[in-house]
Amino acid sequence: xxxxxxxxxxxxxxxxxxxxxxxxxxxxxxxxxxxxxxxxxxxxxxxxxxxxxxxxxxxxxxxxxxxxxxxxxxxxxxxxxxxxxxxxxxxxxxxxxxxxxxxxxxxxxxxxxxxxxxxxxxxxxxxxxxxxxxxxxxxxxxxxxxxxxxxxxxxxxxxxxxxxxxxxxxxxxxxxxxxxxxxxxxxxxxxxxxxxxxxxxxxxxxxxx
Numbered sequence: 001x002x003x004x005x006x007x008x009x010x011x012x013x014x015x016x017x018x019x020x021x022x023x024x025x026x027x028x029x030x031x032x033x034x035x036x037x038x039x040x041x042x043x044x045x046x047x048x049x050x051x052x053x054x055x056x057x058x059x060x061x062x063x064x065x066x067x068x069x070x071x072x073x074x075x076x077x078x079x080x081x082x083x084x085x086x087x088x089x090x091x092x093x094x095x096x097x098x099x100x101x102x103x104x105x106x107x108x109x110x111x112x113x114x115x116x117x118x119x120x121x122x123x124x125x126x127x128x129x130x131x132x133x134x135x136x137x138x139x140x141x142x143x144x145x146x147x148x149x150x151x152x153x154x155x156x157x158x159x160x161x162x163x164x165x166x167x168x169x170x171x172x173x174x175x176x177x178x179x180x181x182x183x184x185x186x187x188x189x190x191x192x193x194x195x196x197x198x199x200x201x202x203x204x205x206x207x208x209x
Contacts, residue, residue: 004171004175004176004177004178004179005167005171005179005181006044006045006178006179006181007181007182007183007184008040008041008044008180008181008182012040013037013040013041016033016036016037016040017037017161017183019033020034020160020198021196021197021198023199025204027204027205027206030204030205031083031205034087034132034160034201034205035083035084035086035087036087037160037182038083038087038088038130038160039087039088039090039091041160041181041182042087042092042128042158043091044180045128045158045178049068049069049070049126050068050069050070050125051066051067051069052066052067052068053065053066054066054067068092068094070126071096071123071124071126072092072094072095072096072124072125072126072128073095073096073097073122073124073126073128074088074089074096074098074128074130075097075099075100075118075127075128075129075130075147076097076099076100076129076130076131077101077102077129077131077139077140077143078099078100078101078102078115079202079206080132080133080201080202081129081130081131081132082205083132083205084130084131084132084158084160085097088128088130095128096123096124098117098118098119099115099117100113100115100116100117100129100146101113101115101116102114102139102143103139111138111139111141111142113146116146118146118150121151122151122152124152125154126154126156127147127154127155127156128155128156128157128158129144129147129156129158130158130159131157131158131159132159132160132161132201133159133161133162133194133197133201134157134159134161134162134163134166134167134170134179134181135162135163135188135192135193135194136163136165136169136188136192137165137166137167137168137169137170137173138169140157140159140166140169140170141169141170141173141174144157144173144174145173148174155174155176155177156177156178156179156180157170157177157178158180159179159180159181159182160181160183160198160201161181161183161184161185161194161197161198162179162181162183162185162194163184163185163186163187163188163194163195163197164184164185164186164187165188166188166194167179167184
């Protein structure tokens with residue numbers, strides 16, 4: 001798919017992804033799996049973070065170590081991205097979280113922005129967009145557009161499952177944005193759903209399907 005697309009091959013990711021897809025997985029377990037996979041993908045997506053020296057005191061002696069130097073902003077696309085952003089906060093509590101509300105018009109399949117909580121000025125080094133599904137790519141492209149207009153210079157997308165159409169749309173519009181995924185599926189159906197996918201990620205997380 002290109003040098004900017006990274007699909008995890010980690011056994012734990014693939015194991016949990018199969019459980020996530022199953023229509024037998026109830027909302028509580030589904031939310032837990034979303035969190036666990038998001039944390040594993042976040043780990044892989046942040047291998048290039050900058051570090052700064054840090055000295056700590058152990059029970060025995062001073063010890064030289066490191067701390068994350070980059071300031072990270074996590075931008076969940078509402079509502080399905082919420083479970084992923086909460087999982088990332090658990091790993092790195094210092095991240096900033098700003099919400100973007102984008103929904104897909106079911107007739108045009110184009111994104112519509114209804115909520116934007118970005119601050120007036122960018123004060124982070126890395127913007128991480130999180131959304132479980134990269135389907136048509138419209139919402140992801142729109143989110144990157146918003147972040148670039150805001151002034152963010154380093155942006156990554158973190159998702160669970162993508163359709164080839166969505167990956168192609170995002171890479172074509174923003175070839176400088178890395179894409180981290182658990183899987184790229186077969187195709188989009190006529191309703192814009194990823195096949196085989198997992199259904200509607202928002203509905204399955206919140207029991208509203």
